Amino acid sequence: MKAESVRVRYAPSPTGYPHIGNIRTALFNWLFARHTGGRFIVRIEDTDQSRKVQGAVEAILDSLRWLGMDWDEGPGVGGDYGSYFQSERRDLYQQYAQQLLEGGQAYKCYCSSDRLTQMRAVMAExxxxxxSYDRRCRDLSPAEQAQVETQGVAPVIRFKVPLDGQTTFHDLIRGDITFNNSxxxxxxxxxxxxYPTYHLANIVDDHFMKVSHVMRADEWLSSTPRHVLLYGAFGWEAPLYAHLPMILGPDKSxxxxRHGATSVIEYRDTGYVPExxxxxxxxxxxxxxxxTEIMSRDDLIKYFSLERISKTAAIFSQEKLYWMNGVYLRQIVEKQGFGEFARRALPFLELGLPDTAKRPIDQEYVNRIAPLMYERVNLLSELAERSGFFFVEELDYDAESLVVKGMDKEKAITSLKMCWERLEDCSFDHDALEGVLRSLTEELGLKTGSLFGLIRVAVTGRTASPPLFETMAVLGKDRCLGRIGAAIARLRGSGGL
RNA sequence: GCCCUCAUCGUCUAGUGGACUAGGACGUUGGCCUUUCAAGCCGAAAACAGGGAUUCGAAUUCCCUUGAGGGCACCA
Incomplete structure (x- = not known):
């Protein structure tokens, strides 16, 4: 079959937030649609009443929106082939199940699920x-059927799979695949x-929604022959198939x-950027x-192709994503400036900074610390934990971290006092600070590392921070002098050092 | 148990019979830069699962073995 126009769909079932693997399937479909100028359809497969989760549809749509995957047909936007909720298309499925029933290609089965589980258990033993089924009801005579009907058992409708022969279909990624019908x-x-099962609903919908390519995870490969057989039974043309490699957890399953933070929304909430x-x-x-690894959305669309999809399952490892997020954070600054970085960081600061930080967080101020921090974080959420000293008044650290290498307690105290005096009438810009403090190092006979390290702890409360002079400039004279004074007091108050 | 699929560094991958002493990236690691931490730059270690066959020549083709994953629901 030749598809005239590409129509692909992402068909999640609303059982919770879509995980990374699931959303990767959505992305491939979306990229393919955008690359080919086709349509991207979202269809909600909510045919299992018992597994339905409240709010899951919104969660799914939120995930798509966050990643910038817009859909041409589906919830909220409609389309010519709706409804895009399977629960609202029951009549259609029933009608086509009925058609198969009448054509002798399906039959009613009255077996209880208890009987079936028992049957399977025996086989396993x-x-x-x-x-899955021993076909007991497949050839019930009309009389037998009438007999069970009187017992009031609600039947299911089963498909009469051919007993012999083979079913072959072509997969765009894997080539021809053959199954024995037996x-x-x-x-x-x-x-x-x-309600229909996935198999029926899927075939009916893909047919009537004119889906051209079915791109779905590998786990569906073994049900594809059933689907192909169904298309045949209806006399419909099957779509093209592309079974995507699975995404595995670190344990390869x-x-x-149970693999932890796998929902996309969790990534959003921990400070990953959608890009x-x-x-x-x-x-x-x-x-x-x-x-090529770092690719813009436009490039992804431009170059995406089915031919380059690999066959092998991939293990999802967070480390590389973590690195890549850092790359994008820096890229956001390079291309869109510190303002954009600050804007994105703001919600994470509001959430992550200690209660003692003044609210609301001042965006202008965040703008000023952005140049100092953006190279030092890979996640937006890391900003709060690493730049708290910019936002709170009181610092919390151990006095002993003030006694840096090459110095004892007394030397630290005198050094800090000297600093305080020199800084009192120093203008607080990078160059002035550097000039004053560098010459002070010589005067005190210290290494720059020692003195700057000492001041760093006094002023930020930590041994690792952005460059000292810029940091001090942002902090301002009042706060820096106050903190140096506090450090001296802290040293004096620490008996054991 | 049966069926299907897959098989290159720890991980993501490039590789479609000769350009492969197998390339890139993450991670690991050594160094440079440097006031700390990052970022950046330079370098290193690290893989064709095994065995046959085809071929002048196999990571690349075929077969077997092994391993891994998936499926075998009135779930999708």
Whole structure:
């Protein structure tokens, strides 16, 4: 089949926040649609009443929006082939299940789930190959059927899979794949509550929504022959298939909740920027060439292609994403300036800074610390924990960290006193501070590292900070002198040193 | 148990019979820069799962073994 126009869909089921693997599938579909000028459809597969989670649809849409994946048809935007909620399309599925029933390609099954689980257990125990169903109801005579009907059992409708022959389909990524029909089971199409299973709903919707390419995770590969058979039964043309490599957890098993922070929203909330997440996810199972890694959204769209999707499952490792986020943070500064960086950082500061910091956080001030901090964080959330000294009045640190190498307590005290005096009428800009403090180093016979280290602790409360003079300039004279004074007092008050 | 898929550094990957003494990146590590921490720059260690076959020549083709993953629900 040749697709005239590309129509792809992301079809999540609303059972919670989509995890990284799931959203990677969405991204590949979206990139493919944008690359080809096709349509990106979002369809909510909410046919399992028991697994439905309140708010999950919004969570899914939020995730897409955050990453900038806009959809052409689906919730909120409508489209010519709606509804885009499967729960609102039950009549359609029932109608087509009925059609198969009448054509003798499906049958009603009255077996209880208890019977089925027991049956499977027995098979497993005997080490037989586990079948999902033994086809007991497949050839019920009309009389037998009438007999069970009287017992009032709500039946399911099962598909009559051909007993022999083979089903072959072409996968755009893996090539031709063949299954023996004898290994396929009579899958359920319509559940006893009247809702369709994934298999039925998926085929009916993809057909009527004119989906051209089905790009979904590898885990669907083994149900594809059933889907192909279904298309055949309806006399419909099957879409093109592309089964994407799976994303595995560090233990190499299918990525799931138990692997920790896997929902995209959690990444947003820990200070990852969407640009980095999109770039990183695009590289999980796809690569442009042997060198290119940092790619803008536009480049991703421009170069994305099915041919370059890899076949091998990828382990999701957070380290590289962490690095890449840092790259993007620096890129945001380079391309959009400190203001943009500050704007993005603000919510994280509001949330992460100690209560003693003055609220609301002043954006102008954040603007000034941005140049000092942006190279020192990889996550926006790290900003709060590393730049608290810019925002609070009282510093909290151990007196012993003031006694830096090459100095004893007394020397530290006298050095700080000297600093205080020299700084009192020094203008607080980088060059002036540097001039004064460098000459003081010589005077005191100290190494720059020692004196600057001492002042650093006094002024920031930590041994690692942005460059001293810029930091002091931002802090201002009052606060710096106050902190140096406090440091002296702290040293005097510490008996054991 | 049966079926399907996959197999290059620890991880993400490039590689489609000769340009491969296998390239890049993260991470690790050595160094430079330097007032600390970063950032940046330069360098290093690190992989074709194993065995056959095809070929003048295999990471690349075929077969087997092994390993890994996925599927075998009235879940998607």
């Amino acid at each position: 005997r080490k037989e190959s586990v079948r 290994e396929l089971d009579d899958l359920v199409l319509l559940k006893s509550d009247g 299918k990525l799931s909740k 980095a997440v999109v770039n990183f996810l695009a590289l999980l199972g796809w690569a442009l060439d042997d060198k």
